[in-house]
Amino acid sequence: MCGIVGYVGEQPALDVVMQGLRRLEYRGYDSAGVAVLDPGTHALNVARKAGKLANLDAELAETELPGSLGIGHTRWATHGAPTDRNAHPHRDCSGAVAVVHNGTLENFAELRDGLTERGHHLASDTDTEAVAHLIEERYDAAGTGADLAAAVRAVAKELDGSFVLVVAHRDQPDLVVGARRNLPLVIGLGDGENFLASDVTAFIAYTREARAVDQDQVVELRREGVRVTDLDGNEVAGDTYHVDWDTAAAEKAGYEYFMLKEIEEQPEAVAETIGGRLGRDGRLRLDELAISDEDIRGFHQVVIVACGSSYHSGLVGKYAIERWTRLPTQVEIASEFRYRDPVVGRDTLVIAISQSGETADTLEALRHARQQGAWVMAVTNTVGSSIARESDAVFYTRSGPEIAVASTKAVMTQLAAVYLVGLHLAQVRGTRDGDEVRSHYADLAAIPDLIAETLTRMDPMRKVAREISAAERVLFLGRHVGYPMALEGALKLKELAYVSAEGFPAGEIKHGPIALIEQGTPVVVLATRHALAPKLVTNVQEIKARGARTIVIATDGDESATPYADDLIRIPDTKSLLSPLLTLVPMQVFSAEFAMARGLDVDQPRNLAKSVTVE
Ligand code: M6R
Secondary structure, three states: EEEEEEEEEOHHHHHHHHHHHHHHHHOOEEEEEEEEEEEOOEEEEEEEEOHHHHHHHHHHHOOOOOEEEEEEEEEOOOOOOOOOOOOOEEOOOOOOEEEEEEEEEOHHHHHHHEEEEEEEEOOOOOOHHHHHHHHHHHHHHHHHHOHHHHHHHHHHHHHEEEEEEEEEEOOOOOEEEEEEOOOEEEEEEEEOOOOEEOHHHHHHOOOEEEEEOOEEEEEEEOOOOOEEOOOOOOOOOOOEEEEOOOOOOOOOOOOHHHHHHHHHHHHHHHHHHHHOEOOOOOOOOHHHHOOOHHHHHOOEEEEEEEEEHHHHHHHHHHHHHHHHHHHOOOEEEHHHHOOOOOOOOOEEEEEEOOOOOOOHHHHHHHHHHOOOEEEEEEEEEOOOHHHOOOOOOEEOOOOOOOOOOOOHHHHHHHHHHHHHHHHHHHHHHOOOHHHHHHHHHHHHHHHHHHHHHHHHHHHHHHHHHHHOOOEEEEEEEEEHHOOOOOOHHHHHHHHHHHOEEEEEEEEHHHHHHHHHHOOOOEEEOOOOOOOHHHHHHHHEEEEEEOOOEEEEEEEEEOOHHHHHEEEEEEEEEOOHHHHHHHHHHHHHHHHHHHHHHHOOOOOOOOOOOOOOOOO
């Protein structure tokens, strides 16, 4: 959703905040803004601009904002159009308070009406501005010696909905206050300087020591220290952690887009995620899962909840978990799960998959599952995220920071994770013996090299993507584990190239979708080797006979679909159940190349944000 930065220290705040916003721009790019406290005049100077951060940069080229305390925001619009006047920071009547906000306030209409009745003038259409005026009221009512953190705590209690707030006041030259409910806020702990941000990438250039802020907590950030309280003002303890990746991991490293870099990073990301999982006793060890063997043996079903690409990883997980454990496994879109009164309980393992660990739909689904007594395991890429902290057990994918809005390496590591979790469940429940678990693990361990090999073979995929980039409709077909990857290919293409793209189980096309095919319609077919391959070849023949341009992804040495392929993309052989770890690559490369051929920015597709923290 939105990206937020707060800074107090000795450096020019504008530089630190703008650098942080650059790193957070993937979270939203409808507008951006900063406020810096001028130590000479005690004015909170604000600059803000609709559109991408580059527009604000251009604006700031003409402006000086001196000071070493500042806040900043990059916006994904919810309340109010993405205009200059709705850009954050927002201020109170006198310009004493500046607020940046991530989230949505459900009672904002009521709050605004009350403020207007009490004589405040609200200058924007946002919910956020109400917060600035409410803080003004609380702060001013306290008179001399007013406590900004106390004012923020009081206002936070009045707010319904989700929020991260970061607040500065012109009378407080050494204090930035943050507050959070439901959305991410992390403290960066420096030396003589401290940071607040939506995620650690914003301050990783300055410090790798971090502390997550918990639900309904308020942070007082000063140069020499940080104090965290609950909404009643009681100080609360919290754990700090060391971020084990650095600035280089959050940079483009010469690639035109983060997405292209992240696609290339996949062999390493998967190696990190699956490496070192075999104990000396030859047993698979997922120690971090922290669910006892006895509890695992008590499960009668698995339910996977996730959104978007993470949902597709979950669909693959269903095949692996059912195959290896024989536990009935359902996969559900998180936003649907929560509201249909699902049948889950103590005998249910709910697996919540989320790269960001902050997706509101997934978070609400896991909360609901826990209320019903289910065990919740998070599969996430983000240490300290809400989903990680609210789950009974966490499996961290180790893909490093993913900046491009379209998820690539994180999805790849989610796939690796669901296979590992499936194997772990099978080992503990005794549905697969030790030799078989080790053999599957060995197959997984070989995957990073095979992904690297697949990446070297993508030129034909790029070529066909460019050739057909004027097409307004592309279909994707797959069977078995190829089906979720067909869905993923279609999602990526929609997201990046804004064309109509649909994924189908190949066997289903004759029940309706085949009517979409006309002369030249591009159809990407995931025709890798597996038991259903002969049926899939029949499906390719069916669409070819109706004029489709068939782009066939086939396993090395398998010629069965070759006669019907207009374009043939070869991938290395692996066990068919693991094939998504390879077929995902051409899906990613195809969509990126197709979108770039249309002149589009593949890191920041329109209308989207990296982390969707509203329901
Ligand atoms: O952070 P999450 O994994 O929970 O995000 C879920 C979806 O929003 C995400 O996968 C989205 O579909 C991606 N932009 C797809 O590339």
